[in-house]
Amino acid sequence: xxxKFIALVVVILIIAVSPLAVLADxxxxxxxxxxxxxxxxSPAAYVPVRSFGLHNICPEIGDMSDPTDLHADSEGQIYxxxxxxxxxxxxxxxxxxxxxxxxYYRDGAWVENAFNRPxxxxxxxxxxxxxxxxxxxxxVVLQVIDDEVHFxxxxxxxxxxxxxxxxxxAPLHVLVDRGGRxxxxxxxxxxxxxxxxxxxxxxxxxxxxxxxxxxxxxxWRMFFMTEEQIRRDHAIxxxxxxxxxxxxxxxxxxxxxxxxxxxxxxxxxxxxxxxVLRNFNPNVVINGDQGWRETGPMSGPSVFxxxxxxxxxxYSALCSTRGRIYTYDSEGNLLYVFGGMGSLEGMxxxxxxxxxxxxxxxxxxxxxxxxxxxxAPSEYGRLINRAIAMRYDGxxxxxxxxxxxxxxxDENFALAWSGIGRSLLAAGDNVGAMEYLRHGMDVRYFxxxxxxxxxxxxxxxxxxxxxxxxxxxxxxxxxxxxxxxxSGKEDDA
Amino acid sequence: MKNxxxxxxxRIADFFRHYRLPLYIMVRPFDGxxxxxxxxxxxxxxxxLNVILLxxxxxxxxxxxxxxxxxxxxxxxxxxxxxxxxxxxxxxFCVSNWSVTSLMDGEGKLKDIFMSVTYxxxxxxxxxxxxxxxxxxxxxxxxxxxxxxxxxxxxxxxFLVFCGLVVVHNYGAGKAIFSIVLTFFALLAxxxxxxxxxxxxxxxxxxxxxxxxxxxxx
Numbered sequence: 216x217x218x219k220f221i222a223l224v225v226v227i228l229i230i231a232v233s234p235l236a237v238l239a240d241x242x243x244x245x246x247x248x249x250x251x252x253x254x255x256x257s258p259a260a261y262v263p264v265r266s267f268g269l270h271n272i273c274p275e276i277g278d279m280s281d282p283t284d285l286h287a288d289s290e291g292q293i294y295x296x297x298x299x300x301x302x303x304x305x306x307x308x309x310x311x312x313x314x315x316x317x318x319y320y321r322d323g324a325w326v327e328n329a330f331n332r333p334x335x336x337x338x339x340x341x342x343x344x345x346x347x348x349x350x351x352x353x354x355v356v357l358q359v360i361d362d363e364v365h366f367x368x369x370x371x372x373x374x375x376x377x378x379x380x381x382x383x384x385a386p387l388h389v390l391v392d393r394g395g396r397x398x399x400x401x402x403x404x405x406x407x408x409x410x411x412x413x414x415x416x417x418x419x420x421x422x423x424x425x426x427x428x429x430x431x432x433x434x435w436r437m438f439f440m441t442e443e444q445i446r447r448d449h450a451i452x453x454x455x456x457x458x459x460x461x462x463x464x465x466x467x468x469x470x471x472x473x474x475x476x477x478x479x480x481x482x483x484x485x486x487x488x489x490x491v492l493r494n495f496n497p498n499v500v501i502n503g504d505q506g507w508r509e510t511g512p513m514s515g516p517s518v519f520x521x522x523x524x525x526x527x528x529x530y531s532a533l534c535s536t537r538g539r540i541y542t543y544d545s546e547g548n549l550l551y552v553f554g555g556m557g558s559l560e561g562m563x564x565x566x567x568x569x570x571x572x573x574x575x576x577x578x579x580x581x582x583x584x585x586x587x588x589x590x591a592p593s594e595y596g597r598l599i600n601r602a603i604a605m606r607y608d609g610x611x612x613x614x615x616x617x618x619x620x621x622x623x624x625d626e627n628f629a630l631a632w633s634g635i636g637r638s639l640l641a642a643g644d645n646v647g648a649m650e651y652l653r654h655g656m657d658v659r660y661f662x663x664x665x666x667x668x669x670x671x672x673x674x675x676x677x678x679x680x681x682x683x684x685x686x687x688x689x690x691x692x693x694x695x696x697x698x699x700x701x702s703g704k705e706d707d708a
Numbered sequence: 709m710k711n712x713x714x715x716x717x718x719r720i721a722d723f724f725r726h727y728r729l730p731l732y733i734m735v736r737p738f739d740g741x742x743x744x745x746x747x748x749x750x751x752x753x754x755x756x757l758n759v760i761l762l763x764x765x766x767x768x769x770x771x772x773x774x775x776x777x778x779x780x781x782x783x784x785x786x787x788x789x790x791x792x793x794x795x796x797x798x799x800x801f802c803v804s805n806w807s808v809t810s811l812m813d814g815e816g817k818l819k820d821i822f823m824s825v826t827y828x829x830x831x832x833x834x835x836x837x838x839x840x841x842x843x844x845x846x847x848x849x850x851x852x853x854x855x856x857x858x859x860x861x862x863x864x865x866x867f868l869v870f871c872g873l874v875v876v877h878n879y880g881a882g883k884a885i886f887s888i889v890l891t892f893f894a895l896l897a898x899x900x901x902x903x904x905x906x907x908x909x910x911x912x913x914x915x916x917x918x919x920x921x922x923x924x925x926x
Binding site: 250251253653656658659661662663665666669 | 774775776779781783784845847848849
């Protein structure tokens with residue numbers, strides 16, 4: 216008896232001290248927003264794997280100084296734009312230094328210290344390296360031939376009519392689509408992203424943000440402001456672009472400065488430059504956090520300083536206010552939020568850029584010596600990514616397995632409920648689908664399930680109702696006829 | 709026993725005979741409101757019945773309208789709070805309209821104004837509940853029918869309130885519109901005064917309370 220008791224105590228102790236809470240071991244709390252825009256805590260979808268700076272890779276080339284951009288090419292090499300040191304450092308994911316680009320061969324001659332405050336980098340599939348060289352007022356195109364960096368061409372300030380006299384070509388970010396069009400975000404250019412053709416000729420502005428202009432503003436300007444006041448008031452102009460990335464379909468994701476924090480901060484521009492970003496929930500704007508403190512450290516609305524297009528229509532945006540990464544799917548659902556600001560391992564201090572390789576995410580932190588933080592999906596995040604991938608490819612029925620596992624992990628995750636509902640809808644179980652879609656607050660698909668169910672019910676019952684109606688009508692008509700005949704006979708008699 | 713039953717049944721029948729007037733007002737607003745005020749056919753009982761019916765139908769709408777037209781968060785849904793809002797708005801409107809029109813040669817008393825607003829609520833009551841039932845048979849594409857029915861009810865209600873005020877105060881159309889505009893300004897003034905009063909009371913309370921604590925610690 217005593218032995219049994221001791222055994223029981225030991226078993227209980229073993230259960231009590233076993234590390235059940237391993238998954239919760241992140242320095243930040245994951246969350247998402249439900250249909251009504253209320254914050255719902257969730258497990259962490261991504262966990263920090265490691266963080267490294269140049270001192271971990273190759274101490275002899277010195278630390279980063281205010282790095283500004285991060286880019287991964289198709290071979291998995293990571294390009295870090297080291298703004299303060301006027302160079303671009305190329306590493307691979309195994310943390311080996313590939314090369315340092317701070318000069319190039321031009322017409323056979325070596326050019327030392329060729330860059331002056333480079334700000335952005337992009338590498339095409341043909342391995343052409345585009346660098347936005349801000350204070351040299353140019354975008355320079357390089358190529359690595361036999362492990363030596365060679366100059367190909369450069370895009371200089373466009374010399375066209377219509378530009379202001381004091382126009383300064385200060386490129387910040389550069390991007391090339393599959394057609395060879397070059398898109399450049401230029402500092403203090405409000406007209407849009409400048410686009411150039413493959414030959415480097417300016418072809419126009421791209422993706423201009425429409426000016427929002429309220430009637431109140433207009434009336435105020437017309438009736439209550441003097442000429443002098445209007446002259447001194449801030450001009451009503453479109454907002455500046457901040458960053459951009461291109462997805463595999465050639466659509467360009469951009470973030471821009473959003474003054475009122477009421478509209479989306481992310482745009483998805485089609486090749487004609489029109490915003491085609493989708494969001495079906497008007498209660499949650501693609502704007503990061505829906506509520507925030509007004510004062511104190513890390514207060515104010517989210518500011519998306521970089522955006523990255525990810526697989527299967529997903530995109531992630533990096534917030535510089537709180538250092539969080541917001542990931543949305545192609546329908547505008549906020550999938551997960553992770554990361555944060557702080558000095559713990561896995562947190563950022565001065566986030567600047569975001570990049571993705573496979574499903575992993577890399578954040579460039581410009582604080583101090585500069586470092587890169589590597590996040591990898593947790594079990595929870597991996598399930599979401601897989602389920603979204605299945606849905607995006609049209610395999611709603613196969614996605615249900617992942618959604619069911621997600622509901623087990625986190626039953627507050629509305630997207631999982633609506634995912635199960637959608638798969639039931641695809642399988643033809645309209646009543647069950649309605650129940651699950653109601654839990655997931657997926658009004659669009661609920662409506663579809665409801666309409667199909669209504670049709671089914673009507674098809675089942677209406678024939679019976681009509682049959683009974685026809686029988687009654689026939690009986691009534693027969694009764695009338697009989698009575699008329701009878702009364703006719705009586706008249707005759 | 710039988711007699712008492714008959715009596716109460718008669719009373720109920722009498723009550724519903726009175727309820728013919730709000731229905732009549734829907735069809736012949738000017739005649740109806742004239743009868744309500746000048747022929748003394750209107751009763752406050754019917755007024756309160758209409759308010760209660762409106763509150764109930766509003767709660768039914770909150771609770772039973774389908775997910776597609778009524779995506780309420782069950783954690784924050786509070787019909788009682790909606791009721792407080794409706795009753796407050798009603799009282800505020802009546803009082804401010806009364807205070808404006810008594811300065812503008814309006815003939816209506818507070819009771820008349822209250823009765824004309826509440827008698828005008830019948831179309832609201834008659835549309836909210838059927839629209840709620842209808843919403844459970846509509847998909848997202850057909851939700852427009854629900855919103856159309858609801859807005860018809862509201863528009864008719866506003867029209868009837870306008871007619872009622874015209875008749876009760878013996879105004880022309882232009883003066884009635886002007887008085888309603890002034891009513892909203894008076895409403896704002898009342899809300900402002902209430903806020904001011906509350907904050908003054910709060911300061912007075914803090915003052916007395918600090919004297920009390922001073923005395924206690926002395």
